[in-house]
Amino acid sequence: MSATSDTTETTGGPSLPQRRRLVTEIPGPRSRELMARKTAAVAAGVGSVMPVFARRAGGGVVEDVDGNSLIDFGSGIAVTSVGNSAEAVVRRATAQLEQFTHTCAMVTPYESYVEVCEELARLTPGDHRKKSILVNSGAEAVENAVKIARYHTRRQAVVVFDHGYHGRTNLTMALTAKNMPYKHGFGPFAPEVYRVPMAYPYRWPGGAENCAEEAAAQVVEQITRQVGAENTAAIVVEPILGEGGFIVPARGFLPRIAEFAREHGIVFVADEIQSGFCRTGQWFASEDEGLVPDLVTTAKGIAGGLPLAAVTGRAEIMDAAHSGGLGGTYGGNPVACAAALGAIETMRELDLPARARHIGEILLPRLAELAAKHPVIGDVRGRGAMVAVELVRPGTKEPDPAATAKVAAACHAEGLLVLTTGTYGNVVRFLPPLVIGDDLLHEGLDILDHALTTL
Known part of the structure; x- marks a missing residue:
């Protein structure tokens, strides 16, 4: 399988193409091998959002050990705001x-x-x-x-x-x-x-x-x-x-x-x-x-x-x-x-407060459009580059954690790293690095749209 989308690198660090690129299924064979080793050596209480192992990261992407390049909407849980190797x-x-x-x-x-x-x-x-x-x-x-x-x-x-x-x-x-x-x-x-x-x-x-x-x-x-x-x-x-x-x-x-x-x-x-x-x-x-x-x-x-x-x-x-x-x-x-x-x-x-506001100006209107299109989205909220959607059973406010897990899994399979959260386990959150390129933001939202559609 192969999927690519070029974009512009916006941070320093190692030369890492700013594009989504899938060359194996997710997870690939090398990640599966490492996951088996992790299972044998690491306590079971240490979970993983995605069953892939990172090799390089920077800008708005994470490259895994199988050569797949994933769009990063997680930033290591809001840690790598300046990029993974500024x-x-x-x-x-x-x-x-x-x-x-x-x-x-x-x-x-x-x-x-x-x-x-x-x-x-x-x-x-x-x-x-x-x-x-x-x-x-x-x-x-x-x-x-x-x-x-x-x-x-x-x-x-x-x-x-x-x-x-x-x-x-x-x-x-x-x-x-x-x-x-x-x-x-x-x-x-x-x-x-x-x-x-x-x-x-x-x-x-x-x-x-x-x-x-x-x-x-x-x-x-x-x-x-x-x-x-x-x-x-x-x-x-x-x-x-x-x-x-x-x-x-x-x-x-x-x-x-x-x-x-x-x-x-x-x-x-x-x-x-x-x-x-x-x-x-x-x-x-x-x-x-x-x-x-x-x-x-x-x-x-x-x-x-x-x-x-x-x-x-x-x-x-x-x-x-x-x-x-x-x-x-x-x-x-x-x-x-x-x-x-x-x-x-x-x-x-880089005036990253302004960059975060710009990211919000991309994410929030687009997520509002998706909410109008997909009734499973009950609420869109956040500020700047700290934004989320809450998923519910359509026509109600009943939390839908099962749908949330499916949407996240579908995004992961297509090379978009997203995180779920919420007291009820029904929120998909978006925490992209503040140095991510606009192209990757838009492509990530397209993948989310497709995941919601298949749901």
């Missing part, structure tokens, strides 16, 4: 590798750790004085945000939201809403975690037009009556929900929650791990409604594919914990810090 990331990380790989920032610190924290102070919302800590993963960032908020407030309770996702560690599993696959069988979980409603316009019982006001009122009522504002250390929320289904909270909801937090001395934490670093058309999704969080957690897109995460926030909150109370052996690894500085350099030079 020139500045490779250059800076390579230079750091030649100097040293590790000293531990808590033993002998290095300049790049400080530089990343300075950049985070400049880029995150608000003009107040900020400080940061660097860690390894999004879950670790969220855990540290909770630690810091508890120390600062001398309170214990943490409030989170329906459909929220914050990680796979014990505390962050407690913060996460969805049972399967994230929490099932792994309890007991950390205490003093309380869940409140999310303003989910498509599914709000009172209708989308009443969603923000009614949901905010319920949240305030539940915190006040069931938790006690005076007991609440932090409210942790994703400005756009990721694993919960790319839910964009009804406009006005988040500002009201932030106001309530401010009135009661509660630390308002924006989990920007999936939505941050240009993904939604701004540096951070919080900016869309002028939110200025007390703490911001970041990871994923921060370092061009290397493991790095951060908590950034008001200096007086970040300084609350005693010396030695924060940190970790690998937190702020020098190679990852160098990569982060390269990623931020690339985001500025």
Whole structure:
């Protein structure tokens, strides 16, 4: 079989043709061989979205070990926003590798750790004085945000939201809403975690037009009556929900929650791990409604594919914990810090917030057209290059995870890498690299259209 479509490469790194190219079935023989080895050597709990093994990646494509070139609408779950091998990331990380790989920032610190924290102070919302800590993963960032908020407030309770996702560690599993696959069988979980409603316009019982006001009122009522504002250390929320289904909270909801937090001395934490670093058309999704969080957690897109995460926030909150109370052996690894500085350099030079807005201007209208054509699409939502469709049984709002799985499988078979998500397993999400070419975007949407048609 053979299918190709040429496009223009928009990023540095290795020379990799920016085209879809299928030379074997998906998966091919080499990928099947490697999958057999994986099954024998890797724990069964580590799944794979696509049963193909990557050999090279860059721009908007991933090339597998059989020579197939796939259109990338996943970015390694919003990680490779600047591409899989952006020139500045490779250059800076390579230079750091030649100097040293590790000293531990808590033993002998290095300049790049400080530089990343300075950049985070400049880029995150608000003009107040900020400080940061660097860690390894999004879950670790969220855990540290909770630690810091508890120390600062001398309170214990943490409030989170329906459909929220914050990680796979014990505390962050407690913060996460969805049972399967994230929490099932792994309890007991950390205490003093309380869940409140999310303003989910498509599914709000009172209708989308009443969603923000009614949901905010319920949240305030539940915190006040069931938790006690005076007991609440932090409210942790994703400005756009990721694993919960790319839910964009009804406009006005988040500002009201932030106001309530401010009135009661509660630390308002924006989990920007999936939505941050240009993904939604701004540096951070919080900016869309002028939110200025007390703490911001970041990871994923921060370092061009290397493991790095951060908590950034008001200096007086970040300084609350005693010396030695924060940190970790690998937190702020020098190679990852160098990569982060390269990623931020690339985001500025290519104006990736504007590029994300352009991607949204391609995806959203086209997906709206597909929704009019295919009644299985119940909702189209998102901002910038963080966009999704929710699939339902036609004529209802009943989630259809089976149809969602079939659509994703059909896309995969034709060389389009897409991810599913959502509390009900019925959302197809689109997270293309921000350096992807327009031709690949349009071709990917054609493949999605065909998959929906065959469904």
